[in-house]
Amino acid sequence: MTKATPNTNGDRGHSAGCSTDLLHLLNAFENTSIDSEIERSQLISAATTFLARLQSPWETIRRHLVDSPAVQLSLKVCMDLELFRKWKDAGNGDKTAAELAQLTGCDEELLQRFLRHLAVEHLLAEVAPGTYAQTEFTLAMCTPHFGAWPQYMHETVLDTWKAMPKVLADRGYKNDSLTVIDGAFQVATHTTGQSIFDYFASHPGQAKTFNNAMTGYGAERCSWLDIFPSTNLLENVVEGPLLVDVGGSIGHDVEKFRKRHPDKASRLVLQDLPAVVGDAICGDQVQVMPHNFFEPQPVRHARAYYLHSVLHDWPDANALQILENLKPAMKHGYSKLLLNEIVVLDKISTSSPQVTSFDLAMMGLCAAQERTELM
Ligand SMILES: C[S@@+](CC[C@H](N)C(=O)[O-])C[C@H]1O[C@@H](n2cnc3c(N)ncnc32)[C@H](O)[C@@H]1O
Structure with missing residues (x-):
């Protein structure tokens, strides 16, 4: 690939030396052609590395320091206007900026400026000049x-x-x-x-x-049960609590277990601070328990105590105290401690x-x- 030279906009023109084969491959790429999550993450990593190599210092400055913050701003304003949800409720068809302005009560010229940035970043689709379509991304923003x-x-x-x-x-x-x-x-x-x-x-x-x-x-990461098969908890199990999700938020991880083993629902425990478990989303039979993990663990001899993204919220001394509070509740040779955390390589x-x-x-x-x- 030849070195790119700046064009009259001050950007680098890459097309002259760019491999047409690569361009063809990139333009023809369809997300649906990916076989596995591993392959997808390898492709993302390669694409990110590729972009970093391809872009000039100015383009890199612009991408990270100007363009991305402008995405955050545009998204925040569109979400405040409930744009994507109202659009979906109105049938989800292609819409002009004028129609979207009417839908949200926003000034058309003002809204158009945010829509343009989301379209140029491919978060929103531009089907014709000034006419937009929702994407998988904007529909996800409705959840x-x-x-x-x-x-x-x-x-x-x-x-x-x-x-x-x-x-x-x-x-x-x-x-x-x-x-x-x-x-x-x-x-x-x-x-x-x-x-x-x-x-x-x-x-x-x-x-x-x-x-x-x-x-x-x-929501989109592989389930914790695909990393740690639930059958590991069901072998050689005795009566009593099966799983205590400590600091389990509103119960999304417990819910994954319950859906896989509905017959075990009454042996699952969700713990978090009172205001958090008040909004619990897990099925009725799951035991929802306000509990401060800086106090001794009240559920004794469970098969497993599970902490997901809990220890990363605390410095070492506090993290150790959280673990110390579990120790007396655990049954020697039976209870397991499951930590689900990001590991820095x-x-x-x-x-x-x-x-x-x-x-x-x-x-x-x-x-x-x-x-x-x-x-
Ligand atoms: C980063 S979130 C992780 C939540 C959940 N485990 C997950 O993976 O989505 C940390 C959780 O710890 C809870 N938490 C913070 N302090 C707590 C305490 N003293 N006792 C119990 N839960 C606490 C928070 O309310 C929050 O739900």
């Missing part, structure tokens, strides 16, 4: 669990990240200078002496958005950026981190 993400990022994460550089500078760039009750989140929210979860307890709307976002986080460039961006989010929101296998 509570994916639709929560623009709001969650806007109200909980972005202000924290905005505060973080100064907080870190003020504290001399020490990795342990942030604490659960005195970190970037507390600076961003002008609060002191309480963790993000204490904060959520007094901000129910924000907490609900967070809980929905957590459901979305797990030694060769990080082979991971998804999700690993590292979540790690930075944990730093800002909870003074915590994603961990390596040995940590």
Whole structure:
């Protein structure tokens, strides 16, 4: 491939030296031709690496620092207008910007500017100039669990990240200078002496958005039961509780187990803070139990205690305390401890950026981190 030279827009013109075969392959690519999740993630990784190699420094600046934040803004405004949901309710057909403006009560010229950016980023389809169609992505935004993400990022994460550089500078760039009750989140929210979860307890709307976002986080990843087969818990099992989902949010993981083994529903326990389990989505027979995991575990001798994305919310001392509280409840030689967490690989460039961006989010929101296998 020959080196690209800048064109009159200041962008690099790549077409002259670009392999026509590659262009043909990329243009002909259909998502439906992928056989497995592994193959899909390999393709995403290759495409991301390809883009990073292909783009000039300016294009890279623009993609990450200008274009992506503009997507966040456009999505947030469209979600506030309930655009995608109203569009779906109105039959989901192709619509002009004028029709979408009428549907949402937004000024046409204003709305068009956000629609254009979503279309140029291929989140919305442009079927003719100024006429749009919904995509798989915008339809996903109509679900509570994916639709929560623009709001969650806007109200909980972005202000924290905005505060973080100064907080870190003020504290001399020490990795342990942030604490659960005195970190970037507390600076961003002008609060002191309480963790993000204490904060959520007094901000129910924000907490609900967070809980929905957590459901979305797990919705498309392979089920935990495909990593840890449920049959492992059913062999040599005695009477009594089968699974306790500790810090299980509104119950999306317990629900996956219940759906696979409906006959075991009454032996499943969902635990989280009172306000969270109040919104539980799991079937009637599941035992829903408010429980603070900084207190001793009340359900004794369960076959398994399961913690998903719980320890990554806490610094080591708190994480150890959560585990210590489980120990007396576990039956020696019978109870299992199941930890479902992101693992940071030694060769990080082979991971998804999700690993590292979540790690930075944990730093800002909870003074915590994603961990390596040995940590
Ligand atoms: C990152 S979320 C993970 C939720 C769920 N396990 C999942 O994978 O989606 C962490 C959960 O821990 C819960 N949590 C925080 N502090 C808690 C406490 N002291 N006792 C019990 N649950 C708590 C939160 O309410 C939240 O649902």
